Amino acid sequence: MFCSDRNEDNTKRSTRRPARTRFLCIACGILASLLFALVMWTVQATPVYAASKTYIKFSTLAPEGSSWMNRMNTLSAEVDKATNGEVAFKFYPGGVSGDEIDVIRKMRIGQLHAAGFTGVGLGQILPEVRVLDLPFLFRDDKEIEHVYDSMTEYFAGQFEKEGYVLLGWVPVGWIHFFSQKPIDNIEDLHDKKAWMWEGDPLVQETYKHLGVTPFPMSITDVLLSLQTGMLDTVYASPVGALALQWFTKVRYMSELRMGNATGAVLMTTRQFKKLSESQQKAVRDISRKNLKKLVQQVQQDNDRAIEVIKKNGLKVAPMPSEAERQKFFDVGEKVRKGLAGNLFDQKLLDQVLTHLNEFRS
Template identity: 45%
Template sequence: MRRVLVLTLLFLNFTFSQEYLIKVATIAPDGSTWIKVLREYDSQIRKESNGRIGFKIYAGGVAGDEIDVLKKIRIGQYHAAGFTGVGIGEIAPNLRVLDSPFLFKSYDEVDYIYQKFNDEFEREIERGGFVLLGWAEVGFVYTFTKTPVYGIDDLKKLKMWAWQGDPIAEAAYKVIGITPVPLSITEVLTSLQTGIIDGVYGSPLAILATQWFTRVKYMHDVPLSNASGALLISKRYFDSLPKDLQEILLKNGRKYMRKLVELSREENKNAIETLKRNGIMITEPSSKKVLSEYDEVGKKIRRELVGKVFSQIWLDKIEKAVEEYRKSNQKLGN
């Protein structure tokens, strides 16, 4: 009996002292704010769990692009990853509505929608086999080009890049009337250098980090979309963790990913000033009519995506909520 008790105690001791090392992949480069915050998150969960859980971070795309990483997570090679809308869309297609062109006009609108529908978003992600640790948006995306753009007609004259395999980019260009050049992210800089493309899109911070700004001259000051992002973990792996470690992961995930969102917004704002200092010129829409044209194009693009990427039900409820928020804030004088 005593021997059984000793063995039981040894087993329990092993169980509670075992370290769970979560392999996390991201395309964010080492040294970036994304990685700095992720390391803070790692440090905190190690501290709170007395070293029982932590991250092993694979930065800079060493694990492959998002689709590659997704496949590797599903076979257990990695456990979690930072995804943009492209990866999120493979897991929970309806959530790609959040990346819809010309849907949001401010971060206040973005925050309202994410808070209002967070529980539904989480359920969609879980149905895709993942658990949300925290939202980590890329930020508002703009067009950056070699020649000035003042409206849609100017865009039509350009050889625009499209992220290969991204249905939202494909639909947007189709509605606008552009035949894009589909390329992976790793091919973009070389293609700008060789003239294969003369226009790209991205957040100001991303344009700086990728060095694409060295091959363009203009930024068109109309946000195309607010690019979504999230830190997701395999549900199968998450469910295998002890409950107390799950709680530590979730609690700190919300905290540190929100910190990342706030830092990213500030850095994107600062990045625009850095781009200006590096010779990038900002172009404004030529008239209010042009802004209305962008809104109409946005609606057409979203309709084009219904049934192909997300459902009509999801589009309707998100658009309705955005419109209600705008009307409410207009009444308040905001």
């Protein structure tokens, strides 16, 4: 505190006080200006970061390096570019997330967001889609393409009701019997130790009319069961038999085709709705384009797989006689009648058959 004495020292202090006060005020003003300038420079210099990236966690049984994964990596790169890096896929290939039942459970609780499924997995979500898996129904790839294109809008709506977005079809391909002994007729199947994917009502109904008592188990248990002799007959696409190494434990592949196995890519609606409208469109359009290309690649891969397994010693059991083939076709008709009203309704079956017959005519 200043004293009120009027001695010389106090007089000097009193005359110096206004100058120092002015100095402090000027210094404070300069400091405030510097701070303001610094704040404004920081605001202007701070980069504007893009919105946080949305990841789509995607599971598939296909191994890394396969045509499936090569195409999916292309799809992911295109989505990343189209969305300016705001949407990206994170893949879990080779069945590391478990079989299809495990994947569905993880999608329902949000651990996974999308996956590639065979008909078995699709049927767990929407049983009626198995109408596309009916045995001895299709004759060639063009019939399959026509029916799928004709039914896409319907099934997309049905999957939407179950909480999934149908991004595209990717049929697994034609299904053959792989066995220790050749299968020339239905009777040859009667004494076989035949595998059935556990929980598959369609194959169960098929085996019933073929006179087969199957061994139900997970797909991951098949190779060991073939090695130990618990199984001696399985069904698969050529690519599947090659990738899963089943062809190394059997001697024959039937030229007769059991049917064509459906497949598709689904994404949970919950995760899809996290995307903006433009991002949703990009994911739909890019998926549709790439999955169409993948269908063609799968067909080519199955043809090449047949050549590979033949070079490795597997023999192709010739096509049964026309009379024997008709017996298999008759089984297909019995399966359709047995499952109509249970796995799918008669109206849906009639719709598929109408599209098929229209194409054939």
